[in-house]
Amino acid sequence: MVIPQTEFHQRRVRFLEALGGAAAVIPAAPLVRHHADVEYPFRQQSDFWYLTGFDEPGAVALFLPHQSDNPFVLFVEPRDPSAEVWNGFRWGCEGAVEHFGADLAHPRAELASRLADYLQGAEGIAFRVGRDAVVEPLVLQAWGQQLDRAPRTGHAALGLVAPCPILKDMRLRKSPAELERLREAARISAEAHERAREVARPGLSERQIQAVIEQHFLEQGARGPAYGSIVAGGDNACVLHYTRNDAPLRDGDLLLIDAGCSVSDYYNGDITRTFPVNGRFSGEQRALYELVLEAQLAAIASVAPGADAEQVHGAALRVLVEGLLHLGLLNGSVDDLIEQGAYRHLYMHRTGHWLGLDVHDVGAYRLGEHPQPLEPGMVLTVEPGLYVSDRLAVPEGQPQIEERWKGIGIRIEDDVAVTEVGHEVLTASALKAPAAMER
The missing domain is CATH 3.40.350.10 (Creatinase/prolidase N-terminal domain)
Structure with missing residues (x-):
């Protein structure tokens, strides 16, 4: 409605x-x-x-x-x-x-x-x-x-x-009717992601998967994509706003899909899922995937009235840095690495944004010197990621990246509404457990 x-x-x-x-x-x-x-x-x-x-x-x-x-x-x-x-x-x-x-x-x-x-x-x-x-x-x-x-x-x-x-x-705080429209956009977007994972296989092209996703949007009555769909296989996933979507899907690569629909009255979904093209993670892929998922779950758990977007980002960031230290992709202390930004060659963006009539919706993140507190009715994305490539220089004092890690790009993104008692993951029907990503 x-x-x-x-x-x-x-x-x-x-x-x-x-x-x-x-x-x-x-x-x-x-x-x-x-x-x-x-x-x-x-x-x-x-x-x-x-x-x-x-x-x-x-x-x-x-x-x-x-x-x-x-x-x-x-x-x-x-x-x-x-x-x-x-x-x-x-x-x-x-x-x-x-x-x-x-x-x-x-x-x-x-x-x-x-x-x-x-x-x-x-x-x-x-x-x-x-x-x-x-x-x-x-x-x-x-x-x-x-x-x-x-x-x-x-x-x-x-x-x-x-x-x-x-x-x-006004737009930052969604009404019950707006939340229903965002749930509808999330439902259609999640179904499209599930459909894309069912059909993806080596030998298809990124464009063919994009067609499957956007066909589902239209069949379900959406206006179409809320933004340029990102369908990025292998190393293309390390380009954050990759939209060429014209490469073949290769056996052994991951496929990152960042896509959501816009419904008839312009409310949007915004989901990212990453999974192996051939249905099986390699050891390195699984290690990084599980780390990003752990970071995302920690960030989502922090979404509640009175928290703020800085805390959501901080929850994800700390998990990522701790995990990268454990995997040998960073060295030093967690606090020093975060303070110095020495992780940014692997994770270079924030953990989310407001969502509503615009995909990157309006609303302040800070009120002067203080972060904007989360309130019931606010909706934000939670989307940590890791992108391992040669595009950015490794900071001085940090380990050089071994070839076995390169070309792995992973992002996991959900749309989360703040409720009176915590949060609601609007996009929960798009699966993301490691076992669900394999076949």
Whole structure:
């Protein structure tokens, strides 16, 4: 079930309250040119979607707490049968009011002539500069007109402020309905990973496995991949954002798959699994796989209200460093290695990120000098890994890497929601025990 319109209304009420006396201008995403006269598939701007649920390009939403009768105004493309023959149905101004809760709606072409009047009387203007080259000049022009008239009228918006902090804080804490959508994205994504492991074998290509995964996304009603699927065999897995996906799968290699779907209302899954192409780990592969899994389980166990992302990362990192010392891939003391960063040629990224409408979702990780405490409703990924290759120099004083370890890249990633009493692993149906990775 998609997010109901009642929830979009509740979000707008909260947003209007948080704006105080400022008026907000939030543009929708435009169509983006792919080549010649062909556009990429449309993807709505996340903040605009979060507040409106309106899934058409080029619209603009106004939030006007100083106009109590009409605080939510949409500018949209009007109904046009000739345009709809080519590009499909539009809701138009009537639909924006009847189906999306706008108090008023106007044709998008009228924004330039109407914007200044709507912003008149606001104490400030909330608008994200530097993102929309079409709407931004209109906002600045409207504000400039207010400033020019201020000596006569005595009224002008005091300044431009960013709406981002308000929206980031709202979006960081997911509602029960949002968690259900994230569970659905996790379910479909987990099923695709299970299917990929069933069919993978030496001689197939990375691209064929990508096709299996993304076919499942579409068959299950998702929009498609939430991001460029990573299907990386062997040493390719040591390239963190590898997306060429064009190499053959080789007997004896591991296959790392980092892939998740985006459901109809843009909530995302993000899962990584790593398994042997031929169904059996080598000794070195199993040793590193079990170490990454131990680190991930320790990190997940630390997810609870009052903890923070730094603690989650620290839990994984300590397990990894201790294990690498035991395997002879590092030497020294655990605390010194962590303080010096002498492990970063083997583990060079953080252990997770926020997840929601964006795969790397909005929300602060720190509040000034202090980490953001985890709260119920927050959702984050937990994804430690190890990547053994010649790409990064071995730090001075650390052992050179033996050939038997090289070309092993492993990451294990799950989506985890913070609950009142601890956490929920949304992606638990994607198996990861070492025995489950073999056949």
